[in-house]
Each structure stands twice: as structure tokens, then as C-alpha cells.
């Protein structure tokens with residue numbers, strides 16, 4: 001008899017398995033239909049011996065000391081500050097837009113003070129900010145909107161920014177200084193030996209049994225358990241009773257090149273050309289030295305694995321119906337990005353799982369993930385946290401990606 005059947009061995013499921021086993025001496029069976037642990041954060045050594053992230057680049061960053069210290073029990077870290085360039089008008093310029101971006105793009109030598117003036121001079125007055133387009137245009141004007149934001153968003157979501165609600169993006173990420181870091185969180189680091197090793201350490205406990213290549217539906221009737229923790233898609237749990245929750249998917253094209261370096265930045269975004277949104281070169285992220293290099297292209301798709309909840313009002317309303325069902329199913333805890341239909345960063349999922357654990361123990365404690373001052377990299381997610389452990393929705397405007 002297991003105390004818990006945990007569905008999904010990503011961050012949500014693995015943190016809860018670890019806490020219940022190690023913290024509360026519970027017997028846990030954790031299953032995943034994929035052939036590996038780690039969920040979307042899974043990394044592995046490819047055929048060339050290079051550490052790559054199978055489901056796109058994952059960069060750890062948080063302002064929560066508690067989350068960082070918790071994960072530090074299972075890994076050492078490599079300090080890493082992420083940087084992204086955008087390919088615009090034939091040049092590579094830093095993103096988020098900063099002083100160097102504008103000076104390079106227009107051949108200017110503005111100061112920070114003058115850049116603020118510049119933004120004011122190009123901003124278009126918008127009487128009522130209704131759409132994501134309005135948000136951007138009213139901050140940086142139409143030209144920068146078209147160079148950096150419009151096409152990227154269309155690629156990423158298959159929707160024009162004018163079709164995405166203004167609430168999707170609350171502010172436009174621009175900096176008037178030369179800070180080219182992608183995130184500004186207090187803790188920015190990569191697990192020294194990779195994410196998968198960290199997950200393996202987390203799940204390495206005699207009370208935890210891991211079952212891979214296994215959909216929970218294949219075993220739920222045969223394996224006795226007391227409670228379930230479900231981190232899969234909430235609509236699928238309820239047999240799509242109200243219809244399918246819309247997701248945007250991605251196709252990843254991995255390549256290895258017979259040279260040491262492929263591009264001049266960890267990630268290069270392509271807002272305007274190609275069908276892919278960005279190219280990531282993994283060795284920048286992992287610090288690995290190798291005579292070859294591995295990269296991944298990301299092609300947004302309508303069909304495929306669920307990655308990004310599509311941030312539209314009607315989808316929120318549909319989710320609310322599933323949430324009501326979930327709330328009336330007390331023997332199942334719904335945790336994680338798929339079960340709560342919201343884009344969350346890894347640190348937010350860890351916070352959510354630790355908060356759920358506290359709740360299971362009867363503690364009334366919400367783990368604070370301190371509000372971030374980071375650049376809200378939209379499109380590929382990185383929602384911001386609201387400081388309560390109840391997590392704020394991510395911005396959905398694809399100005400660029402993490």
C-alpha cells in the first residue's frame with residue numbers, strides 16, 4: 001500500500017515525492033509516462049557527449065532563498081547569468097532592449113537619460129490600452145514594436161498582439177542602462193551536473209518507487225494508494241468533460257556541429273525571419289568544454305505536447321470550470337503547470353509544491369517567492385511571482401524568450 005500515487009516526475013511531482021518520503025516518512029509511488037524523470041527540465045548527454053536540454057533551454061533563476069536552499073540539498077551549482085541577443089536588421093543586439101540595443105540599431109550614442117527621452121519621443125499615445133499591441137506601442141512606439149515584438153508574438157502564439165489581451169503583458173521590458181542580463185534575480189545558476197542528476201538525487205530514497213513509461217491510468221486500479229498527487233493536464237484528468245484546454249506547443253530540432261562554437265550568444269532570437277523563434281547553444285548554459293557544439297531550434301506549433309497555456313480570457317474561463325471540478329475532488333491534489341493551467345517557472349513550481357506539502361501536513365504556510373524585478377521574458381514564459389506562493393500569471397506577449 002502506497003500512501004501517495006504521484007502522477008508526473010517533473011518538478012511538482014518530484015519535490016512532493018521527496019518531501020513526503022523524507023519529511024513525513026510516507027510511501028510514495030511516482031509514475032511518468034515519459035521514459036525519464038525531470039519533466040520538461042530533463043537534460044541528457046547526446047550522442048556526441050554534450051549535455052543538452054531535450055525540451056528546450058531551462059535556466060534556473062529565483063529570488064526565493066528558500067527555494068534555492070531547498071534545491072541546493074540535491075545539487076551543487078554553477079553560477080550563470082543568462083544573455084540573449086535578437087537578430088534584427090541584420091545585426092545582433094541585446095534583448096531586453098537596452099541602451100546598447102538602441103545605439104547599435106540606429107548608430108547613435110545616446111546616454112541613459114537621452115534614451116528615456118528617445119522612448120518618450122517614439123511612444124504613441126494610446127487612449128485606451130486594450131491589447132498587447134497597445135501596451136508595447138504606447139511605451140516604445142510602432143517601429144520598435146514591429147522590429148522586435150509583432151512578428152515574434154505571431155510566431156510564438158499564432159496570434160497577433162492586437163488579439164492578445166493587454167493584461168497578458170503589464171509592462172514592456174526595456175532598460176535605459178547597459179545591463180544585458182536576461183534576468184535580474186538574486187539567484188541565477190545551473191545545476192552543476194545537470195537537472196536530471198538533481199532529480200535523481202531528490203528521488204533517491206527507500207520510500208520512493210519510480211515507474212517510468214507508465215501512464216497512471218494503466219495502474220491506478222491495480223496499485224493500492226491512499227491519495228493522489230496529479231501533475232498532468234487537468235482537462236485530461238476529467239476526460240475533457242468541458243472540452244480541451246488550448247495549449248501552444250513546440251517542436252525542437254536538435255543539431256550537433258563539428259566546431260567549437262555556433263553563435264556568439266547563448267540564445268539568439270529571430271523575431272522576423274525563419275519559422276523558428278530562437279536558437280540555443282547549450283555549452284554556454286552548462287559551461288561544458290567540447291570540440292563540438294550542440295544547438296536547438298524551436299518551432300512553435302498548434303499541435304503536440306502541451307507547453308504554453310494560451311493566455312486568452314475564454315481559456316481562463318474554461319479552466320475555471322475544471323478548477324471547480326478539481327476543488328470538489330479532495331482526494332486528489334492538483335499541482336504544477338499542467339494541473340493548474342498556468343505558465344510557471346521552475347522556481348514557482350518548487351514553491352507551489354512546497355506549499356502543497358505544508359498544506360498536506362496541516363501547516364498554514366504559503367511559501368513566498370519574492371516578486372521579481374527580472375525582465376519578463378514573454379512568449380516562452382517566465383511568469384512573474386507575486387510574493388505569496390500563489391503565483392501570478394505569466395505574461396504571454398512574445399516579445400522574446402528566456
Ligand SMILES: Cc1cc2nc3c(=O)[nH]c(=O)nc-3n(C[C@H](O)[C@H](O)[C@H](O)COP(=O)(O)OP(=O)(O)OC[C@H]3O[C@@H](n4cnc5c(N)ncnc54)[C@H](O)[C@@H]3O)c2cc1C
Nearest residue numbers: 008010011012033039040056058059216232336337345346
Ligand atoms: C521551452 C520551455 C522552456 C522553459 N524554460 C524555463 C527556464 O528557462 N526557466 C524556468 O524556470 N522555467 C522554464 N520553463 C518552465 C518549466 O519547464 C516548468 O516550470 C516546469 O517544468 C514545470 O514542472 P511541472 O512538474 O509542473 O511540469 P512538467 O515538467 O511538465 O512535468 C509533468 C510530468 O507529468 C507527466 N504526465 C502527464 N500526464 C501524465 C499521465 N497521464 N501519466 C503519467 N505521467 C504524466 C509528464 O510526462 C511530465 O513529465 C520552460 C518551459 C518550456 C516549455
